[in-house]
Amino acid sequence: MSALNDLPTWLLSQASHRAHGILSERLAEAGARGYEYRILEALSEGAPLSQVAIGSAARLDRRDVTVTLTALVEQGAVDRQPDPADARRNVVQITETGHARFASLAAIVAAAQTEVLAPLDQELQNSLLQALRLLQPEK
């Protein structure tokens, strides 16, 4: 084991890479991207949101919101219309199709979390999550 492989920063980036690989692979098997799941989750409560609000909730750049919504509209998962109250905005709302899609993806995402954490016993999982919460970026 070299020094590189024992650096905390390296361990973090490799573990993150593995986790991301598992999650995006499971989503890809369902024909979805991570961005789509994040946007559907933001809309899953049912309340219509502007694209800025979606970006804020899903932690996505405005550009990526625009592009991903175009794909979701094509799938019929969301409805995007100009806001009658403020023509600068779009009002985006999840459809029935989108609700079903989100439920399906949410199950996949939950299973992926379990898969990612499988190498750890319950106690170590708890410690890991506690530590990771303390290591989150400021904002």
Next chain:
Amino acid sequence: MSALNDLPTWLLSQASHRAHGILSERLAEAGARGYEYRILEALSEGAPLSQVAIGSAARLDRRDVTVTLTALVEQGAVDRQPDPADARRNVVQITETGHARFASLAAIVAAAQTEVLAPLDQELQNSLLQALRLLQPEK
């Protein structure tokens, strides 16, 4: 706190992003890239290596080894010569300048590890590292 922010995969990716940001910023302050540090570390024992061997030790793609070595040669940190025993290969060796550079960068990298883990007490640091080692990708 939304569901997104509590997903283990999300916590991992955000913590990794923060750690990477801290490390690469500290290295950038010294005018170095992460790749340079990783290659210098691989060569720091003093043994000459082929570029394939460097890529293997530093976990870098062959392409990135080639490009990064060109920069390191320009800095005088390494010496790259055709292998007299096998003309397909280059023999790369660290120079005195490279040793000094590596020592300087190693101190920066060590300080960055401390900075990354600063939000955690000793026990949680230990648990985190134990968990992360179990979450490393195969291979």
Next chain:
DNA sequence: CAAATATCAGATTTACTGAGATCG
């Protein structure tokens, strides 16, 4: 001829930036 090595050009992914158009 098959395999290995280094190099070059470019694709890919995720995240972000700048500029234009529209509107409040």
Next chain:
DNA sequence: CCGATCTCAGTACATCTGATATTT
């Protein structure tokens, strides 16, 4: 005129793939 919103084009970064020339 200023600021917010959405869209488009393009940048930045790390990583990887394909093609090529050379040598074993």
